[in-house]
Amino acid sequence: MALSLSPGINEEIRRHGAETYPNECCGALYGGDGVVTASFALPNTTEEGPRRRFLVRPQDYREAERRATELRAELLGFYHSHPDHPARPSQYDLDHAWPFFSYIIVSVRGGTPEDMTSWRLRDDRSTFDPEDLVVTEHA
């Protein structure tokens, strides 16, 4: 399983992570057949401290699904940043994960985006499995 991104979307996600540092950013991913064709930044509404948590509220989630219909694309998943932490899912990520979504994590250290990885929840909810993240060349 692999997820591919255009260089533009790759940049957008990284920039969003850098802009919100030291807080976490989050956003939705759209596309189909393993290709992300659009990303959309969402507000981080967590009340548990945005430096280490993010939350997309139900109303924003509904909006994200509506946007998918408009774009005639599928909602493929979400991205978020880990400020000063590795691009690996936390136990908290696992506890709150939805099946079939791709979860892209970008590690932002000292304000500079570094590693970016993508993950999918295993069907029995026991863990995440990594999925290859491919940044496509310019067309």
Add this chain to the structure above:
Amino acid sequence: MPNTIHIPTPLRPFTDKHESVEVNGATVGELLADLTKRYDGLRKHLYSDDGKLRNFVNVYLNDEDIRYLQREQTPVKAGDSLSIVPSVAGGAPTSAEATVGNPPAINPRAIADLPTLSQDEIKRYSRHLIMPEVGMDGQRKLKAGSVLCIGAGGLGSPAAMYLAAAGIGRIGIVDFDVVDFSNLQRQLLHGTKDVGRTKNESAKSRLNDLNPHVQVDTYETALSSQNALQLFRDYDVILDGTDNFPTRYLVNDACVLTGKPNAYGSIFRFEGQASVFATAGGPCYRCLYPEPPPPGLVPSCAEGGVLGVLPGIIGVIQATETVKLILGIGEPLIGRFMIYDALRMRFRELKLRKDPECPVCGTNPTVTKLIDYEQFCGLRPEPQQAQTTGAAVNDWEITPVDLKKKMDAGETPFVLDVREPNEYQINKIAGSTLIPLGELPRRYQELPRDREIVTQCKMGGRSAKAQEFLKSVGFTNVKNLRGGILEWIDKVDPSQPKY
């Protein structure tokens, strides 16, 4: 007549790709039960193992969240529709919280990537290894772990020694002090032979002697807003062993900003405090104390004294919490504030909450980078010139040398010593009058209004408070003796003992 349930994208693979499903029942709970009966794969994503709806699963009846209705007991009528709406949440791991997921090599905490133990180490740590809560994997986690001790004094001593003995792989020490005789009553990292050495050197040799497998990195510098973030980034846990408010706030804020847990401890006279601050979702020091106390109100250990055995207890609590955080076991001291009273031999525990209004870890933080903590704590900046020339450069303080000159010239400033009587017994400026700071508000009438008054204490903190008080009650000619009796002894009268 069936009702409709709208299915969100990630659950549609379980409903044969249907965006909505027709179900039967009289309540929300019954509709959901019918849904999971037909599509069993949904169950584990909607419900936790104890059969409750997961907290990130939102169910709306028409446009109302069922949490604000009668939850799963909410009755449904013909034509009502249900929507399952995800909350999408996540976040970075804390060091107490393991990361999950398979391979990627970068994870320092993946068991396979942890350092192995040598034969020598296995022998050394055998009492850990036979406990399942630690075991081989736990001991390897400790070896992979790193702790930065701020200060190698009263708290840093027992904490660093136990952490080294327990097999923490890397211990950093930030200190710029030199071992003094007055440290030896409680700072067990240092011995009599170490007096005059830097605390860093002394600590390093003691820790290496305790456990040569530990890497000890020392930083001969004062922790500052300029270096704290960079120093903290390389460590898993920060152990706060500081003895002053500016550094305490600096450590707290830098922990929040770098996402590092703060194993906090402090001591004064017979009382100690400990907690774990700045973990994900947990409170920080500022949630408890948003603002520092006015300068001079709370004396330091150097001024108020401390029972020598007290830091042993508190420092070891800090070390215990650090080890638990790295192992990921037990109940950490998060959201709890431990107070220890050595005289009554009692522990008390206060509940602490994360303050959503906290200026540094709250929802809308106003402190997003490190600030000037001396200024924040209301301490007057020491003028540069005064340090080099020894001359007083303002009209609110006087140096010991200038005071001596005045006395020698026949002027008779009234020297007001605001220390405690037991301190006055150790040393004093000849001709000074003792009124302890606490008694000043009811005794200031005893002071002459027509003479220059010089306030004095041990180091200049309490006397600055006294000076401020006297000005507030109308005294105009009051100066604070810079550096207190200690600087007086250094510069003017070395015959007296220091404490």
